[in-house]
Amino acid sequence: MNTGSAGTVALAVVPDPRVGTTLWEMYELAIAATVFGIPHPDLADPWYELRLCGDGDPGGVLSLRTTHGLDGLVDADTVIVPSVPDAVVEDGEEVPARLVEALRAAAASGARMVSLCTGAFALAAAGLLDGRRATAHWQHTAQLAARHPDVVVDDSVLYTDEGSVLTSAGATAALDLCLHLVRKDLGATVAGQLARRLVVPAHRAGGQAQFIEAPVPPRDDDGLGDVLQWAAERLAEPLTVEDLARRARMSPRTFHRRLQETCGTTPLQWLLQQRVARAQTLLESTDLPVEQIGGRSGLGTAANLRRHFLRTVGVSPSDYRRAFRPSGPPSRDR
Template sequence: MSTVALAVTDGMLHFELSMAYEVFGSLPDGVSVPWYDVTVCGSAAVRVGRFRLEPDQGLDRLRDADTVIVPGWADVDVDPPAELVDAVRAAHAAGARVASLCTGAFVLAAAGLLDGKRATTHWAHTDVLAARHPRVEVDPDVLYVDNGSVLTSAGKAAAMDLCLHLVRLDHGSAVANVAARRLVVPPHRAGGQAQFVATPVPARDDHPLGDLFPWVVARLDQPLTVEDLAREARMSSRHLGRHFRAATGTTPLQWLLTQRIRRAQELLEATDDSVDAIATATGMGTATTLRRHFNRTVGVPPDTYRRTFRARAQPDPASVGPLAPLGPLGPLG
């Protein structure tokens, strides 16, 4: 069983803290893999929002955890507590994977864990993080950054994305999808998506693209074109492009490619299908086309990706139910 330690101090943001506890502390129904042993570590009783929280362990116990989660806190104008910074640094030195949620990145930066690395935090505080820690390559336009043993996320919904990303790394997409369904959130949003777009979701239930997204996701094995999507949406291709940009922050073709790549990732992790079969199932046509787009988007070839994830302890896909539909929309902030 993997151990997850939540590092707390006065002024922690209660949303990120409680969200992380919910993700790692609750075994989803129908999942039989060993789940996480979660503990809350702090030097003493702390104030989290309007609540008083009594930690389970002292900060010195962070070094015993496999994964350390550092939630954000409200006052980024002051330096994080030295004892928290020292404990997080010691935990990483002892081999822990360390992840920050929202402004928790300021703790990781103060500990020197982000020096020379890409990192992110809530978009409203990226300038402050970059000015205070010039050795950190701050990226204000992504949901989260995975540097292996050090990970950072933007705020709120992006913090949930990072937590589910960690579950996905540990247990595969099938289990992460079950956890996402329980939490009623999209099962996977790539960290490279933008933190913010002008209109992240359709404002009305009768949005012109409301029926198009599930229609497309159900037909990813077909060679769909922009004209096909426009015809189904009963609008011109140019009109479709405008609606897509407003709703997802990207173009119809880029969104469609993203859905195909995500489906390929799930099939590579959860099935023994050949790359040729997956190329057909995702509408890529040939293994060569799939490999080219997959390598460019994910950063590794499909075969390498499969070996990486199948080397982990994977549950039987039947034990966690069917693959969850991929989230149809783009960035949610």
């Protein structure tokens, strides 16, 4: 069990003053509340402390009771803006000034700033995305880029991680980013176990495409589920695209196309993601030297492991092991 402190997560609730909180705006809010607000003491103790912060809800389709005012964002470890009202995105209305002020204060105090879907418009209004790569749901990225030309908008990815500022596309990509945050805070093992409880894929990398023809995990009857499970059990072996295609009884070109359509990634990218994830688990759960972890994960030499691990995870294997074995990182000092 990971016993590191996960810190305080503050969700900024931004209802539309005309119609209140809508069902669609509740979606990303509910995702974040589910991931960070339901304790899992068997996985990490303490879990996150969740706050719902806002200026009150005028009612509408749903009424929310916030636990804190917007000042509750300022001293949080992580601040998440799940969405903004449709009027901000579609009609060009301004993000509430008090929210902008609170977001700037939270960022200045060292909080990690996160947006889900249209929440990127709030971070952009606060100037927190200027010069940074960011995303939102592909239906709204054109408006985001037009209104905030200093933001490097990428409409093709599930989420972006700029260190202290992270953004995601909408719908299930919001869940991908929330699990990514858990992975950064508490490690791949905890994130993987939580994903299994939520019955979702353990890890979809942020660079995967937003728009894929079948945005669901492969089914057993689509010709991919069995072969991907087969490959996941043999990551230490020198697998090639030809090996996977032969197992799936497809040509390499057809296998490449089918995996791209189904998972939004190429066979080689999928293998790399799985091997890095395996290395993360081994670093957390074993005392094996880096050389052996490179072999068992299929990444080869220690140098190759370090190169891919640093590029994908953002830290070296040794730094990752220090952070997540035996305990996770402390919350931000104040």
